[in-house]
Amino acid sequence: MKVLLTGSTGQVGYELARSLQGVGEVVAVDRGVMDLSDLDQVRDVIRQVKPRLIVNPAAYTAVDKAESEPALAHRINAEAPAVMAQEARVLGAALVHYSTDYVFDGAQPAPRAETDPVGPRNVYGASKLAGEQAIAAAGIPHLIFRTSWVYGMRGKNFLLTMLRLAKERDELRVVADQHGAPTWSRTIADVTAQVLAQAHAGGSDWWTRNSGIYHLSAQGQTTWHAFTQAIVEEAGLDCKVLPITTADYPTPAQRPPYSVLSSEKLMTRFCHLPDWKEALQLCMR
Numbered sequence: 001m002k003v004l005l006t007g008s009t010g011q012v013g014y015e016l017a018r019s020l021q022g023v024g025e026v027v028a029v030d031r032g033v034m035d036l037s038d039l040d041q042v043r044d045v046i047r048q049v050k051p052r053l054i055v056n057p058a059a060y061t062a063v064d065k066a067e068s069e070p071a072l073a074h075r076i077n078a079e080a081p082a083v084m085a086q087e088a089r090v091l092g093a094a095l096v097h098y099s100t101d102y103v104f105d106g107a108q109p110a111p112r113a114e115t116d117p118v119g120p121r122n123v124y125g126a127s128k129l130a131g132e133q134a135i136a137a138a139g140i141p142h143l144i145f146r147t148s149w150v151y152g153m154r155g156k157n158f159l160l161t162m163l164r165l166a167k168e169r170d171e172l173r174v175v176a177d178q179h180g181a182p183t184w185s186r187t188i189a190d191v192t193a194q195v196l197a198q199a200h201a202g203g204s205d206w207w208t209r210n211s212g213i214y215h216l217s218a219q220g221q222t223t224w225h226a227f228t229q230a231i232v233e234e235a236g237l238d239c240k241v242l243p244i245t246t247a248d249y250p251t252p253a254q255r256p257p258y259s260v261l262s263s264e265k266l267m268t269r270f271c272h273l274p275d276w277k278e279a280l281q282l283c284m285r
């Protein structure tokens, strides 16, 4: 089976390039081959490759910058996935896509289910929500994995930023009033591969029965402050981590105060997800 993989230079895409090897023949395309801001190019590449499955972890992920580039964020996160869905329909292909906890406003401190109302607080979240909706509306076989606070030992992420800052400084000030679940990029890729293996073994109506949104986050919850404490501790660094409020750390984009996802649906149907701290330790070791 031919699998078209986007975003293989990103955190999740890099891990997927490895995890999807057992799923099929992976054709990985980077920005140089398929620029998601060029919708004609997206269409042309899909028509050339003719995949049976498109896996799309590529996205505009710069949350603060998106506030000043809403059109570009929307093109990459909503219009490009819409084109992928249209082309998948023509080919009879399935689409695996990724979305975010930032589709929620996070006003209520309770884990969010897939059926809970959305209400993004920022341009990035709104653009990702529009991407989800375009895929769902296309009526194709699809899986949308909403994940959160992605980190890994490569790429641009909170873990690597904090490791760098903790080495440079004696103390870090980190917000302690935003709650979520840090999720290792490798967990996301491995779970994706496991679910696709089940799809492969599942018979002809598997996609009809299972298409939809799934929350895919590590278990448990924390704050950016406590996440940083765990990072500093695990790295054995000598750096104080001071709790601050969101108001003490002004950013262009608003973030949800509480965006913990309940991954019960995914765990009931497919597989177990690890605790965030155990995954962090595995990643850092």
Ligand SMILES: NC(=O)C1=CN([C@@H]2O[C@H](COP(=O)(O)OP(=O)(O)OC[C@H]3O[C@@H](n4cnc5c(N)ncnc54)[C@H](OP(=O)(O)O)[C@@H]3O)[C@@H](O)[C@H]2O)C=CC1
Residues within 6 Å of the ligand: 006, 007, 008, 009, 010, 011, 012, 013, 030, 031, 034, 035, 036, 037, 056, 057, 058, 059, 060, 061, 076, 098, 099, 100, 101, 128, 146, 147, 148, 149, 150, 151, 155, 156
């Ligand atoms: N990072 C996070 O904390 C979270 C991410 N997600 C979602 O998970 C998915 C994977 O994210 P993650 O791997 O962390 O993201 P990264 O930021 O690590 O990687 C993004 C990828 O998208 C590619 N990309 C960006 N713009 C374009 C473009 N115009 N054309 C082609 N490729 C482009 C990047 O390519 P290049 O290297 O060339 O820039 C890179 O490969 C995304 O859908 C994201 O929205 C969900 C929750 C949290």
Ligand SMILES: Cc1cn([C@H]2C[C@H](O)[C@@H](COP(=O)(O)OP(=O)(O)O[C@H]3O[C@@H](C)C(=O)[C@@H](O)[C@H]3O)O2)c(=O)[nH]c1=O
Residues within 6 Å of the ligand: 061, 062, 063, 064, 099, 100, 101, 102, 147, 148, 149, 150, 157, 158, 161, 172, 173, 174, 175, 178, 224, 249, 251, 255
């Ligand atoms: C660097 C730094 C950040 N912060 C705060 C700012 C912010 O509120 C919080 C997180 O910072 P970041 O900007 O790294 O995180 P952010 O870019 O908001 O991360 C998000 O990315 C997108 C792609 C997602 O989909 C989300 O799930 C989430 O992972 O930490 C501090 O308090 N102190 C610091 O020194």
Ligand SMILES: [Mg+2]
Residues within 6 Å of the ligand: 061, 062, 063, 064
């Ligand atoms: Mg960021």
